[in-house]
Amino acid sequence: MNITGIAAIGAGLAAVGAGIGIGKIGGSAMEAMARQPEMQGKLQTSALVFAAFVEAVALFGVVVAFLQG
Secondary structure: OOHHHHHHHHHHHHHHHHHHHHHHHHHHHHHHHHHOHHHHHHHHHHHHHHHHHHHHHHHHHHHHHHHHO
């Protein structure tokens, strides 16, 4: 396997990891909102910030993977 293929696998793994992370954040936020509906605004804001952090780390992983390839 050439270096480009390995970089593509790394980028794919970063994307899959981000999808799993954002899914866990969303699921946990929905569960928390179901338990305490009055906290919906704070939970939604926090979930959005955490999703942005996960996405930033995934983007960093994709860039590193392609720079290595």
